Amino acid sequence: MSLAPVSAAEIQLLRDVQPQQVVRARREILSEGAVVEAPMLLLSGWAARYRLLMDGRRQILGVVLPGELLCHQQHRGPVALSSAVALTDVVLSAAPAADRTGNTAGLEEAYAVSAALNEHYLLQQIVRLGRMSALERIADWLLEVRERLLAVGLVSGNAIHLPVTQELIADTLGLTSVHVNRTIQTMRREGLVEIRGGWVTFLNVDKLRAMVDFRAPTFTRS
Amino acid sequence: MSLAPVSAAEIQLLRDVQPQQVVRARREILSEGAVVEAPMLLLSGWAARYRLLMDGRRQILGVVLPGELLCHQQHRGPVALSSAVALTDVVLSAAPAADRTGNTAGLEEAYAVSAALNEHYLLQQIVRLGRMSALERIADWLLEVRERLLAVGLVSGNAIHLPVTQELIADTLGLTSVHVNRTIQTMRREGLVEIRGGWVTFLNVDKLRAMVDFRAPTFTRS
DNA sequence: CGCGTTCTTGACTGCTTTCAAAGATGGTGG
DNA sequence: CCACCATCTTTGAAAGCAGTCAAGAACGCG
Numbered sequence: 152m153s154l155a156p157v158s159a160a161e162i163q164l165l166r167d168v169q170p171q172q173v174v175r176a177r178r179e180i181l182s183e184g185a186v187v188e189a190p191m192l193l194l195s196g197w198a199a200r201y202r203l204l205m206d207g208r209r210q211i212l213g214v215v216l217p218g219e220l221l222c223h224q225q226h227r228g229p230v231a232l233s234s235a236v237a238l239t240d241v242v243l244s245a246a247p248a249a250d251r252t253g254n255t256a257g258l259e260e261a262y263a264v265s266a267a268l269n270e271h272y273l274l275q276q277i278v279r280l281g282r283m284s285a286l287e288r289i290a291d292w293l294l295e296v297r298e299r300l301l302a303v304g305l306v307s308g309n310a311i312h313l314p315v316t317q318e319l320i321a322d323t324l325g326l327t328s329v330h331v332n333r334t335i336q337t338m339r340r341e342g343l344v345e346i347r348g349g350w351v352t353f354l355n356v357d358k359l360r361a362m363v364d365f366r367a368p369t370f371t372r373s
Numbered sequence: 374m375s376l377a378p379v380s381a382a383e384i385q386l387l388r389d390v391q392p393q394q395v396v397r398a399r400r401e402i403l404s405e406g407a408v409v410e411a412p413m414l415l416l417s418g419w420a421a422r423y424r425l426l427m428d429g430r431r432q433i434l435g436v437v438l439p440g441e442l443l444c445h446q447q448h449r450g451p452v453a454l455s456s457a458v459a460l461t462d463v464v465l466s467a468a469p470a471a472d473r474t475g476n477t478a479g480l481e482e483a484y485a486v487s488a489a490l491n492e493h494y495l496l497q498q499i500v501r502l503g504r505m506s507a508l509e510r511i512a513d514w515l516l517e518v519r520e521r522l523l524a525v526g527l528v529s530g531n532a533i534h535l536p537v538t539q540e541l542i543a544d545t546l547g548l549t550s551v552h553v554n555r556t557i558q559t560m561r562r563e564g565l566v567e568i569r570g571g572w573v574t575f576l577n578v579d580k581l582r583a584m585v586d587f588r589a590p591t592f593t594r595s
Numbered sequence: 596c597g598c599g600t601t602c603t604t605g606a607c608t609g610c611t612t613t614c615a616a617a618g619a620t621g622g623t624g625g
Numbered sequence: 626c627c628a629c630c631a632t633c634t635t636t637g638a639a640a641g642c643a644g645t646c647a648a649g650a651a652c653g654c655g
Contacts, residue, residue, distance in 0.1 A: 184591055200496075202496060202497075202500050204500070204504060204505075204586055205586040208504045209504070210499060210500045210503040210504045212496050212499050212500075223492070224485070224488055224489040224492050225485060226482060226485035226486045226488075226489050226592070227482055227485075227486070228592055229592075230489075230591055230592045232489065232492055232493050232496055232590075233496055260448060260449055263446070263447060263448035263449075264448045264449070266446055266448075266488075267446040267448050267451075267452075267454065270445070270446050270454055270492070270495070271454050273492070273495045273496070273499065274422075274424060274434050274454055274455055274495070275424075276499055277432060277434050277495065277498055277499055277502060278424050278426070278432045278434075280499060280502035280503045280547060281432040281502045281544075281545075281546070281547030282426060282430045282431070282432045282547060283426075284610080285610080285611075316632085316633060316634090317633075317634070318633080322503075323503075324503070325502060325503030325504060326611075326612090327611075327612055327613080328633090328634085329611090329612075329613080329614095329634095329635090329636090330610085330611055330612070332634065332635060332636090333611095333635090333636090336635085348620085348621095364426055364427040368454075369406055369452055370448070370450055370451075370452045506642080506643095507642080507643070538600085538601065538602090539601075539602070540601080548643075548644090549643075549644055549645080550601090550602085551603085551604090551643090551644075551645080551646095552642090552643055552644070554601095554602065554603060554604090555603090555604090555643095556643095558603085570652085570653095
């Protein structure tokens with residue numbers, strides 16, 4: 152097993168073996184505070200973790216892409232730290248357990264790397280929200296999504312499938328959908344990306360990277 | 374051992390047993406990308422995790438309080454996901470290892486809870502930065518710090534020691550120090566808190582909680 | 596007591612939000 | 626195959642929260 156995320160071939164493998172669960176788009180996958188029996192592996196589709204404020208404001212904590220885990224934190228009385236919703240139809244499976252018997256060392260290692268990646272992305276999300284302009288947030292986020300999709304072989308040429316509305320991007324990046332729209336148009340005008348019909352084409356990755364000082368995590372390909 | 378954070382008594386215990394390391398205020402504790410041998414337990418003092426942008430902008434990812442761990446993520450080729458700096462003089466010790474031999478089950482459990490708490494606070498930080506006003510961010514953050522200090526017995530009456538500048542609060546909450554100053558003055562005028570000489574007195578915790586819908590994590594006292 | 600750091604204040608700028616409404620898009624049923 | 630409807634995207638004008646720049650006051654330490 153490669154270091155996380157899980158490769159397409161491995162997903163296919165798991166798809167055949169493990170019990171699966173299908174959730175339709177817009178349906179809730181789990182609810183903050185709910186008891187979670189086991190980590191869930193996202194076999195296909197997009198999901199999002201979020202928290203709500205009492206007045207209805209929503210913050211997307213991060214998106215969950217194919218091959219990624221939904222619940223990293225496991226402990227006695229395991230409780231979901233956030234809600235999660237399916238952005239598209241998704242297929243989930245219970246992630247194989249890493250028991251302590253010793254013959255799942257590779258699996259444990261994969262989970263550890265996955266947890267580290269998870270934290271890395273949470274930290275980067277904090278940096279985006281705290282210290283980046285709208286333009287930088289969108290650029291940095293798109294580059295991160297591309298990076299994560301690359302890891303599971305879901306980037307075709309310079310294009311990725313981005314099955315989310317501008318309102319979801321807004322709730323992810325702490326903006327309004329109106330401002331996301333205007334900022335994306337600026338990016339289009341500058342020849343950075345093309346965004347149409349749920350697909351994003353990266354026209355100038357280098358310029359984007361330079362704009363936000365984008366760095367991929369260093370420990371993935373060790 | 375109680376569920377994390379580690380209690381004052383336990384800190385005292387570890388203080389006597391484990392090898393320690395002292396770092397002076399303003400000194401760097403660890404650097405993003407550096408190899409980390411073992412998790413570090415903060416025995417006393419305040420620290421902060423942060424990331425920098427190339428142009429000098431700084432985002433504090435979170436503060437580290439006495440009794441809390443500095444590096445949760447462990448995996449092959451363990452690399453620090455963020456830099457960390459001592460905000461006051463601090464005392465650190467290597468956290469006792471949770472080997473897989475079986476007789477450290479309690480310790481492992483404590484680390485798991487600690488990791489979950491860590492993620493909970495990161496998620497709340499994302500919500501603050503993404504969807505809260507300046508006033509709400511400061512109120513919510515102060516309540517969280519109070520909650521975490523309560524867990525280690527460092528709240529005397531309604532007051533806590535807050536050894537940070539307004540500029541650090543600004544870098545934590547994605548604001549400027551000028552705006553933090555103005556917002557704190559609003560809170561003073563409204564009789565919410567008193568902030569003077571590194572001490573914060575909570576004059577109306579209930580009103581603060583209502584302002585931000587503050588909820589403590591549910592799984593700590595299980 | 597002197598100096599550097601931190602806090603405070605004022606005036607002005609500007610990025611982002613808000614409110615509203617007009618297009619575009621895509622899926623569904625007649 | 627096309628009309629229809631819900632959802633999503635786009636646009637405009639005005640308001641507001643937070644940032645910037647600058648300078649003076651207060652604080653703490655040696």
